[in-house]
Amino acid sequence: MVLDVLARVATEGAHASVALDRALPTLPRPEDRSFATDVVYGTLRWAPAIDAALGARLRDPDALPARVRAALRAGTYERGVRGTPAHAAVHAWVEAIKRGRGPEAALAGLVNAVLRRVDLDDAERRGGAAAAVALPPALWRHLSAALGPEDAAASARAMLAPAPLWLTVLGDGAVAALEAEGAEVRPGPLPTSKSVRPRRPLAELSAFRDGLVQPQNPSSAAIVGALGDVHDRTVLDVGSGHGVKAAQLAAAGARVIAVEVDARRSEAGRRNLDRLGFEVRHVVADATEPLDGLPLVDAALLDAPCTGTGTLRGHPEIKQRWNDGDVRVAAARQGAMLRRVAERVRPGGRLVYAVCALGREEGEDVVVDFLAGAPDWRAVEVVLALPTRTAEVGARILPSVDGLDGFYVAALERAGVASDPDAAAHS
Ligand SMILES: C[S@@+](CC[C@H](N)C(=O)[O-])C[C@H]1O[C@@H](n2cnc3c(N)ncnc32)[C@H](O)[C@@H]1O
Structure with a gap:
């Protein structure tokens, strides 16, 4: 499922959130849904650094089928960022490619060989300052010109971390209603902004349905x-x-x-x-x-x-x-x-x-x-x-x-x- 979502984002211009929301219901277990969400977003956040590191091991990654490329990126993210031990990370993505259709399955050996050797530390050596903060070179130059290299790098690095769910409180009793349904609510930088960890999808919570809160950074x-x-x-x-x-x-x-x-x-x-x-x-x-x-x-x-x-x-x-x-x-x-x-x-x-x-x-x-x-x-x-x-x-x-x-x-x-x-x- 993760590979299909990443491939759709890469080839069809799909929004990650939309493609993921559509695919997540196919995973019945909450822990699988949260793993898939982290791998899709994390892989996309780190993609420019991952691609620079993969460039050290592959001659022409662009020529690979989209799902194979996605497996290489996701495997590199798992190993290099999530810190999953090499054997586990490599095995899962190689098996996913083996189960693939047509020419894809024949590339399982290549995925295995590349994921065993890829090293995210190669990113900066090959891609310089842009890859070090996981930005494409042109975007790095654009942000550096506006913010200066120090703030551009700090901003880019900060945006590699997942965001909490931010809710703006617009109605009385919102926090109590969220907490009554098991959500963890932390104060945000504005009196009306709360960082929230709900136990259930937001749309199912009464605070949302009753119009007391609105997702907003x-x-x-x-x-x-x-x-x-x-x-x-x-x-x-x-x-x-x-x-x-x-x-x-x-x-x-x-x-x-x-x-x-x-x-x-x-x-x-x-x-x-x-x-x-x-x-x-x-x-x-x-x-x-x-x-x-x-x-x-x-x-x-x-x-x-x-x-x-x-x-x-x-x-x-x-x-x-x-x-x-x-x-x-x-x-x-x-x-x-x-x-x-x-x-x-x-x-x-x-x-x-x-x-x-x-x-x-x-x-x-x-x-x-x-x-x-x-x-x-x-x-x-x-x-x-x-x-x-x-x-x-x-x-x-x-x-x-x-x-x-x-x-x-x-x-x-x-x-x-x-x-x-x-x-x-x-x-
Ligand atoms: C950044 S979003 C705004 C989000 C919105 N203000 C909010 O807080 O929910 C920009 C919006 O501008 C709309 N938009 C784009 N071109 C426009 C145009 N020529 N005239 C009016 N709205 C336009 C887009 O459809 C989009 O909904």
């Missing part, structure tokens, strides 16, 4: 704070997705208009907000186009689509797909969205731009470019409840601290005051 939860006090304000949440930040805004007393281009996601957002008990107006619209149908608002949050380089811990498959071309496409879309969203914010209003990517191109470059063409806007200090590193404009949350995702955030204010703030707020 504390960094993502902290972003909303950059808007300041939103009580009784009308706030656009652009790129609203599943409504996670819309829920926080509504919980803080804002009237929220959630704008999302993908109609299915918007519907999923509506269902999620219903579960959480918040009333939000949903609009399906492309925010790279004029948003003329929307009112002028007091504040806007643009949680823009991005390449996700701050979330490699939870989405390690990004390492294999990331490329400069995608960064350019993302930055162009982010710039277009920022200009359109800014048009809907009233004079004196605030706009927060955020991405869960760490490179300059999707961060300060987008904001500096916007400010150059928008004389009535200025950047203001980003104040968050988590430690940040100041950027040329805006700030970053680095993922080098336990379990946090990385984000870039900028807070912008439009000059002037609304002629009638109440009218603007309620229009």
Whole structure:
């Protein structure tokens, strides 16, 4: 099962979480499910280092069938990172390949020979600084340019560790309800963020079903704070997705208009907000186009689509797909969205731009470019409840601290005051 999931991620561009969620029910024992989860995510997190180490033993790994390549990667992860004794790790993956179809089974001998000799310590010797922190070379250069080599390395290393399940508490009695069902609940870096080890899948817990909690990384939860006090304000949440930040805004007393281009996601957002008990107006619209149908608002949050380089811990498959071309496409879309969203914010209003990517191109470059063409806007200090590193404009949350995702955030204010703030707020 692990090999099929890894092969699907490699050849079909599947998301690890989606492919794994689909396959896990085929394993009846919880310990097998947690082993498979660790091996899939761990192998993907370590893949660039593993591939460098395998390069010392194989002439052309790319030419191998996807499942064979997956067995070599998973076996190297088990031996080199999990510390499974060589005979056990090698045997299991060789047997899996022997049971494979067609030409695959004939490669069991090669898998055996390579896994007996592979040594993760070869990674740095062959792949240098990038392989030492398990990043592809181009992504290593990209992150080093934005963060400097020291912070880039610390961030990349931190994102090799699994993340806890982070829950944002949105309703009273959430912790008691979680604990009543056997979950271990630890405080997180924000009063509303908890690190949780449930005994059962989250969707089965009453705290989740009753809308008291929402899975969310504390960094993502902290972003909303950059808007300041939103009580009784009308706030656009652009790129609203599943409504996670819309829920926080509504919980803080804002009237929220959630704008999302993908109609299915918007519907999923509506269902999620219903579960959480918040009333939000949903609009399906492309925010790279004029948003003329929307009112002028007091504040806007643009949680823009991005390449996700701050979330490699939870989405390690990004390492294999990331490329400069995608960064350019993302930055162009982010710039277009920022200009359109800014048009809907009233004079004196605030706009927060955020991405869960760490490179300059999707961060300060987008904001500096916007400010150059928008004389009535200025950047203001980003104040968050988590430690940040100041950027040329805006700030970053680095993922080098336990379990946090990385984000870039900028807070912008439009000059002037609304002629009638109440009218603007309620229009
Ligand atoms: C980073 S996710 C936002 C997650 C969401 N804010 C949350 O906290 O649940 C970015 C979202 O932007 C949406 N998006 C992408 N392009 C867009 C566009 N042109 N207009 C509006 N939304 C867009 C994506 O479908 C995705 O749901």
